[in-house]
Amino acid sequence: MDFDAVIHNGILVTVDNRMRVIEKGWIGIQEGVIRAIEATPPGIPPPAAGLTIDAGGGIVMPGLVNTHTHLPMSLFRGLADDLPLMTWLNDHIFPAEARFIRPEAVRWGTRLSCAEMLLSGTTCCCGGYFLEDVVAQAVSETGLRAVLAQGVIDFPAPGISEPSQNVSHARRYAEKWAGRNDLITPSIFCHSPYTCGDDTLKAAKASADDLGLLFQIHVAETRFERDQAIAKKGLSPVVHLDRLGILDDRTLMSHCVWVDEADTAIMAKRKCAVSHCPESNMKLASGIAPVPEMLKTGITVSLGTDGCASNNNLDMFGEMGTAARLHKVATGDPTALDAATVIKMATSDGARSIGLGNHIGSLETGKQADIIVLDTCAPHLTPLYHPESHIVYAAGGGDVRHVLVAGRPVVRDRQILFVNVDEVMNRVNDMSREIRSALKKD
Amino acid sequence: MDFDAVIHNGILVTVDNRMRVIEKGWIGIQEGVIRAIEATPPGIPPPAAGLTIDAGGGIVMPGLVNTHTHLPMSLFRGLADDLPLMTWLNDHIFPAEARFIRPEAVRWGTRLSCAEMLLSGTTCCCGGYFLEDVVAQAVSETGLRAVLAQGVIDFPAPGISEPSQNVSHARRYAEKWAGRNDLITPSIFCHSPYTCGDDTLKAAKASADDLGLLFQIHVAETRFERDQAIAKKGLSPVVHLDRLGILDDRTLMSHCVWVDEADTAIMAKRKCAVSHCPESNMKLASGIAPVPEMLKTGITVSLGTDGCASNNNLDMFGEMGTAARLHKVATGDPTALDAATVIKMATSDGARSIGLGNHIGSLETGKQADIIVLDTCAPHLTPLYHPESHIVYAAGGGDVRHVLVAGRPVVRDRQILFVNVDEVMNRVNDMSREIRSALKKD
Numbered sequence A, B: 001m002d003f004d005a006v007i008h009n010g011i012l013v014t015v016d017n018r019m020r021v022i023e024k025g026w027i028g029i030q031e032g033v034i035r036a037i038e039a040t041p042p043g044i045p046p047p048a049a050g051l052t053i054d055a056g057g058g059i060v061m062p063g064l065v066n067t068h069t070h071l072p073m074s075l076f077r078g079l080a081d082d083l084p085l086m087t088w089l090n091d092h093i094f095p096a097e098a099r100f101i102r103p104e105a106v107r108w109g110t111r112l113s114c115a116e117m118l119l120s121g122t123t124c125c126c127g128g129y130f131l132e133d134v135v136a137q138a139v140s141e142t143g144l145r146a147v148l149a150q151g152v153i154d155f156p157a158p159g160i161s162e163p164s165q166n167v168s169h170a171r172r173y174a175e176k177w178a179g180r181n182d183l184i185t186p187s188i189f190c191h192s193p194y195t196c197g198d199d200t201l202k203a204a205k206a207s208a209d210d211l212g213l214l215f216q217i218h219v220a221e222t223r224f225e226r227d228q229a230i231a232k233k234g235l236s237p238v239v240h241l242d243r244l245g246i247l248d249d250r251t252l253m254s255h256c257v258w259v260d261e262a263d264t265a266i267m268a269k270r271k272c273a274v275s276h277c278p279e280s281n282m283k284l285a286s287g288i289a290p291v292p293e294m295l296k297t298g299i300t301v302s303l304g305t306d307g308c309a310s311n312n313n314l315d316m317f318g319e320m321g322t323a324a325r326l327h328k329v330a331t332g333d334p335t336a337l338d339a340a341t342v343i344k345m346a347t348s349d350g351a352r353s354i355g356l357g358n359h360i361g362s363l364e365t366g367k368q369a370d371i372i373v374l375d376t377c378a379p380h381l382t383p384l385y386h387p388e389s390h391i392v393y394a395a396g397g398g399d400v401r402h403v404l405v406a407g408r409p410v411v412r413d414r415q416i417l418f419v420n421v422d423e424v425m426n427r428v429n430d431m432s433r434e435i436r437s438a439l440k441k442d
Helices: A071-076 A084-102 A103-119 A132-140 A163-177 A198-210 A225-232 A237-243 A262-268 A278-283 A291-296 A316-331 A338-347 A348-353 A386-392 A421-441 B071-076 B084-101 B103-119 B132-140 B163-177 B196-210 B221-233 B237-243 B260-270 B279-283 B290-298 B316-333 B339-346 B348-355 B387-394 B420-439
Strands: A005-013 A021-030 A035-038 A051-052 A059-062 A063-070 A122-129 A145-152 A185-191 A215-217 A252-253 A273-276 A301-303 A371-374 A400-405 A408-412 B002-013 B021-030 B033-039 B048-052 B059-064 B064-069 B124-130 B145-152 B184-190 B215-219 B249-257 B273-276 B301-303 B369-374 B400-405 B408-412
Touching: A005 A035, A005 A371, A005 A386, A005 A400, A005 B369, A059 A386, A063 A252, A063 A273, A063 A348, A071 A103, A071 A122, A071 A132, A071 A421, A084 A421, A084 B059, A103 A122, A103 A132, A103 A408, A103 A421, A122 A132, A122 A185, A122 A215, A122 A348, A122 A400, A122 B408, A132 A145, A132 A163, A132 A185, A132 B279, A145 A273, A145 B400, A163 A185, A163 A198, A163 B103, A198 A215, A215 A237, A215 B021, A237 A262, A262 A291, A262 B387, A273 A348, A273 B033, A278 A316, A291 A316, A301 A316, A301 A338, A301 A348, A301 B033, A316 A338, A316 A371, A316 A386, A316 B316, A338 A348, A338 A371, A338 A386, A371 B408, A400 B420, A408 B301, B002 B033, B002 B369, B002 B387, B002 B400, B059 B260, B064 B249, B064 B273, B064 B301, B064 B316, B064 B348, B071 B084, B071 B103, B071 B132, B071 B420, B084 B420, B103 B124, B103 B132, B103 B400, B103 B408, B103 B420, B124 B132, B124 B215, B124 B348, B124 B400, B132 B145, B132 B163, B145 B163, B163 B184, B163 B196, B196 B215, B215 B237, B221 B237, B237 B260, B260 B290, B273 B348, B279 B316, B290 B301, B290 B316, B301 B316, B301 B348, B316 B387, B339 B387, B348 B369
Parallel strands: A005 A051, A005 A059, A063 A122, A122 A145, A145 A185, A185 A215, A215 A252, A252 A273, A273 A301, B002 B048, B002 B059, B064 B124, B124 B145, B145 B184, B184 B215, B215 B249, B249 B273, B273 B301
Antiparallel strands: A005 A021, A021 A035, A059 A371, A371 A400, A400 A408, B002 B021, B021 B033, B059 B369, B369 B400, B400 B408
8 A cells, every 4th residue: 555644653542442552653644544553563664655754752642632712812812810700801801802803813813823733732623713714714724623613692793793693694604614625614603601692592503503513602611600590590501501402412512610410411411512621710710620420421521722811822731631630639539530531532532522523533544644743752751651641641732743634744843834933923922012002001 | 240141132030029020131140149130221232241141032030949859750750640549659659669769760760850850940959759869969960959858757768778767867868968069958858747756757857957957748648647647646747746846947848738727827837838739639639738828827838749750740830830720720719829929939939948048039139040041932922911921821841941050051942961861761761661561570
């Protein structure tokens, strides 16, 4: 067999159903798809290929899947921290968004986030924002794979001054991007059950269903949200959404911090997926999602960084380490969320959460070649007893050396290939000076 | 004034009493000491010096102070994770220590940890282990500053087969290293109140006092420890130690997870310091130390990584981010442990915790030039509104570009100067293969 590309001399962490690790192996790629994944017999060179990548004895694994983010918000990274949630939103984030979220800012913020994600080993992200057509165009130029949703909210928003148009606007966006680009899948994202009325929720979900697309929504992120829902409607946010018929296996619910047993039973029954965002939930003091309980009921739980304004980076390695440690201390059980479970959340379960489970998320023949190579030749990754342990507890995004999406190298030797990073940083720095001086004057 | 070295073109995060940030400034160093720290007037070049380091517009800050670690334990990084504490200790860590903690292993493990710490911006660490004379010798060759304690425990331990000799052995070690090396300060470390009898605790503390040295001890790390102390003696670990006269301003207590208000009141009154190790406490499911309460009572709280076997890295940037996020979610207060507080914990308060507050921990004239330079020209650190925010919430050890200890460059452009990293990694990898195959056979 002739391969377009071969990656060899690596420890292959496959994340297949058996969590197989091949201590020294190679992967053959043809037309963007993994066609062979095998152990390397001693003394036998890897097969010839158009492109040969030597993993240098490092870890080769599926690219990470970040299932919840808001790409343009990297513009506001570190703009305001350590504040009560409502002060943070009302005095900093909302004014900055109202004033600066224009197509040009969205374009550069998105490019910045894509560069950060690719350089730190994320090959696919899922999320939503406003002006999503601009976001999708910008992402498509970077080589990242993404599920990108137009946001729907019952208030005037960037690009949709008339809220009554929000669902039809999102639908037009989704129709435009459906089937347009192999790496970009459109989606529709209702902001939340408290910012979208019942009719909006039902119409948006119906549009997503018509087009066969993922429906996303923030659910039960804060205690306040849950308490208010119960006070106003007598229903938890999850029960409320279920009564509206929103919950099914094409619904991704982000956060789900304040859900009880009855809620998780419904979520499991409806087969919806959850994007868990531990660092954002911790930083905003929202709470700790009951992830071990959700996993026990069979819910697919994946990991998201959330937007940069509340994290403040997009490093999925950090998110894995935090998830693994947080649920141990929260439950008092050091066996909770073991390394293999967390790696699955960040790869194969991430892919399943966003409807791409058959295409990405593991190193298996027939899957898309979304692959990352970690450089393990560093003091903080020495010695190496168990590669899964290092992935979760010791590595960081800076250890990523090579990144391929659909078999195409997008990062080589830590250099990103399809984003002019210097230009992106310069433009974003210019914008940040404007933002800072404008907000100071307000 | 003639300077031996000048660092210029940096954002100076001084961590002085006013947490002053100089947006563009320079630092002049003479004989290892900071002699000038000033804003750079536009158009004026920095003063001439034997060595000129261009910070490239990045963040210049005091080197990080890791106040709790066990250097040789990097040999066991990732050897066993995700296990109940007693299984982890009894089936993995203790057998590995009993079998492999020999001078040669201690030497190479220490070198590995020092390389990791220096490369990730830690310029001073504090901790203890056995065979500490070997540890101190190894550290002294790397250029790292350290407070290093011989461990004391009422069981046979590596290098001390006869427990009755433990305190005199520690004292001899401390006497040997007192005043011997500008960068190494000896100390004495009683393992814990449950592994050291009252006489041992009192004798070890008396020896440390005689020599004017820091006394270290693990206290109230687990609920089990606290419950057992109360069951056996009717006293909490803190009250027990206080009754023995162990607690004063030269005592550093590590962990302090299970302390109540009465305990913290005693700790504050006695002016002892605490080393908080959030990642280790989370990973081992020990619990969450009441850090905001300790800070309110005026206790000096610093940060430690703990040993590599329970973290699994020595990156103090990760520890800062984890501490800041963990206490927000634990208290439900997003203003808890703000970025400035956490930076102080990792620098100036770290220095105070280990008796070096007058010498290191901030960028101020008269202090030792323990300085690190972060490269902020990276997507994940763009844009930059507030340097303190990036230090805690967005940066990682991999962003450290230059490191000076006592004015001497020990890392330049991410390359470590006084450790042969390749040799260290090769030797540790060889040892890890032995450890793995020996433990498999057991």
